[in-house]
Amino acid sequence: KGDSGLSEINLLKRQVSTLEGQLRALQSSFSKYKQVIMFPNGRIVGEKIFMTSGYDGNFDSLKQRCSQAGGQLASPRNAAENAAIQQIIVLYNKSVFLGINDIQTEGHFKYLNGENIGYSNWHTGEPNNQSDAEDCVEVHSSGKWNDRSCGEKRLIVCEF
Ligand code: 293
Ligand code: CA
Numbered sequence: 001k002g003d004s005g006l007s008e009i010n011l012l013k014r015q016v017s018t019l020e021g022q023l024r025a026l027q028s029s030f031s032k033y034k035q036v037i038m039f040p041n042g043r044i045v046g047e048k049i050f051m052t053s054g055y056d057g058n059f060d061s062l063k064q065r066c067s068q069a070g071g072q073l074a075s076p077r078n079a080a081e082n083a084a085i086q087q088i089i090v091l092y093n094k095s096v097f098l099g100i101n102d103i104q105t106e107g108h109f110k111y112l113n114g115e116n117i118g119y120s121n122w123h124t125g126e127p128n129n130q131s132d133a134e135d136c137v138e139v140h141s142s143g144k145w146n147d148r149s150c151g152e153k154r155l156i157v158c159e160f
Contacts, residue, residue, distance in 0.1 A: 043088060
């Protein structure tokens, strides 16, 4: 009984060690596949992935496309996330629309889930709601934000 208990433990030790090796191989393989799939249109920040398909459209169209893909329009929650979006803007030399707007209440910018924004990076003098017609948020190559008409066409960046 005592001996069979010991060999049982040794068997389990060998199995754990085999699994540890397989996990390391899987981690290294996964890490490489992440690099490949992020090139050149994706950026990883913590657990969030930002990705463009290169598509241009108005706010509703971009919102729908991200949602259809199982993500949502990019909604940066901090400077690191904003910087990742900025890199994609610079790569394409095109401004993007964020998943942020004040359609419901003028001057109260919210995420798509209705939550008030907790981070912003407005350009000096923005948001100015020019001609009382700017409820969406575009990001320029500087990374700075400007409120802009939701009907304008901008580059899509989704987050997953
Ligand atoms: C005005 C003043 C400009 C500014 C522009 C944008 C439009 O024309 O300095 O860049 O509004 O806020 O969204
Ligand atoms: Ca503006």
